[in-house]
Amino acid sequence: MTARQQIHLSDGRELFYFDDAPGKDRSAADLRGLPEVTNVSERRWDSLAGEWVVIAGHRQSRTFLPPADQCPLDPTRDADHLTEIPAHDYDVVVFENRFPSLSTSTPVESSLHGLFHIEPGQGRCEVVCFTSDHSGSFASLPVPRVRTVLDALINRTVELGRLDGVEYVFAFENRGEEIGVTLSHPHGQIYAYPFVPPRMERTRQSLREHHDATGECLQCNLLEAEHGDGVRIVEKGSHFTAYVPFAARWPYEVMIVPHRHVPDLPALDEAELAELAELYPAVLKRFDGLFDGPAPYIAGWQQAPVRFDRDLWHLALQVFSIRRAPGKLKYLAGSESGAAVWINDIAPEKAAAALRGETV
Template sequence: MLRTVRRLADGREIVYYDEPGAPPRTAEDTRDLPPVTARSEIRRDPLTGEWVAMAAHRQTRTYKPPADLCPLCPTRPGKPSEIPEPDYQVVVFENRFPSFAEDAAGPGPTVDGSGLVPVEPGRGRCEVVCFTSEHDRSFAELSPRRVRTVLAAWADRTAELSRLAGVEQVFPFENRGEEIGVTLHHPHGQIYAYPFVTPRTERMIEVARAYRAEHGRHVLGDVLAAERASGERVVAAGECWTAFVPPAARWPVQVQLVPHRRVADLAELTEWERADFAEVYLEVLRRCDALYDRPLPYVAGWHQAPVRRDRDLCWLHLELFSVLRAPDKLKYLAGSESGMAVWVNDATPEQIARRLRDTR
């Protein structure tokens, strides 16, 4: 893989990831851009202990531009974009409207000076990952080779962002479809480098610690072994990865892709594991798109270990879920889910897996 680091007109970093034989990346960003000003802060909820980010400057971010003005397409004559090159393979750049930023400044130390609600600058980093220069394609239509390049970019960014001062966890993810809230239709994802360990990860670490103390093994390792032995909820499998509907699935479509070897994050995967992931994930995505005979809106995110602690209690995995419960019906998070985090699923995990396996 070829890695080229450049700068955009406002100083943001842009990194090109190319397969061997690609042309050199030398194009300059000719736009007249003001400097990025991030005013994000984080506040800790005194009742749950969870951090909440406040990023009011994101109200002005780009919203559903026409295809010929897409900021993620390559630059065309008279139509400069976020990517100065006339073509690219995979590219990552700093978000112009970040939820977290390295130079973020917040008021602190507490809301109203009461000492009750801590406030800190929302320091971290947010990046955009473009999977292809082709505006009308999707991740499912990428070649296995291109998926390996994307995976190499994710792994490289995980390692780079983990070295930043104050970053505690790195989360690469893709949002796809307007039903999910996507406002840019070019195939892309994002990476959040958080200044704290996320609530979901904290909870999984607690469970893994208690399970290991009782059984001497990792809970996800035992779940993976049970799913492979049963096969009832398995959607796809390779030599290094198994994709299955979790046995307590929350969403109408939900799949976890788990490597057979425990690793803490993407940077620890071998080339063999990366190649096998590409094949298994593409099969999962094709089945998801065939489920309702339409592109499935989804969120797909990597659960990685925190940067500085409890890495031995984490098992890297990708989780994909969708809010679409029928071709024309959405699952809304109503009272029980939104108010109390008690999920009610309209389908069993076995039914979800069966429908995905039966797609053509």
């Protein structure tokens, strides 16, 4: 049973310990005496794209690949190396990012001058450390620890969704220097956005249109179709299926989808969470098994918007790697970054076979 304890860091940020079991003393204080940081964040309306862009001008100086003995995500094991986590050990810990892209206290005010529309970049960015073991990985966590991470994500999804102005809670993991990860300690992030992200907004529209046309859920129907086809399935459990999407954008991409139509992580039941805690790392291990060494990947939870169309939504976890071959990465160049046309050089059916471990 996951146990939560809360402290405040010396600059006022919140930190939450999530332990696999109760009984641990996590009361150690942050002795760094950090000054409070003003995080100037704004969002600007891109009138050509019809989307918000976040401008966070203070983040340029953030920590960049520190040496392993100065990792800010290690627990504070001795007084010479005071880290972001005051306790001498932890299971899972979540805390507010010191250099967040979005902030509940940004001093920016709304302004609208003709076509130029600025709103405060309100929201919150949290860091989730999966383990105190600096050299571990999410895929290699013991199952009970994965379960604790999931409990932490559930707790944060609920609590962040209650904050004023938060419209969407996005939990994700970036793994690998190849995708720009600046800290190698196993960790994820949670962004609480003041708007529904463009990708989820387009999904919402598709779910809405399909529901209006058929009375059914597009994600449910896609899952049935994938079960029928079979060729793109990577893992199939009693409650979740992992499959390569029919129109995958990335060389190796998997959707992990619950069989039950649920809006978000907090809606999963005990049996579902128990299976997910095994299936999720099993899928990540399949990515690591593809080529030379640990796969660079992004894993992101597509949850329902906080305030509307929650019944419409069907939870999904998207996992994708940018490695397309040993030593070769998929870059987003002119077609993708300039025109938003994804070119995938690997047929989804072949990617699924490779992820299943078949010789292709």
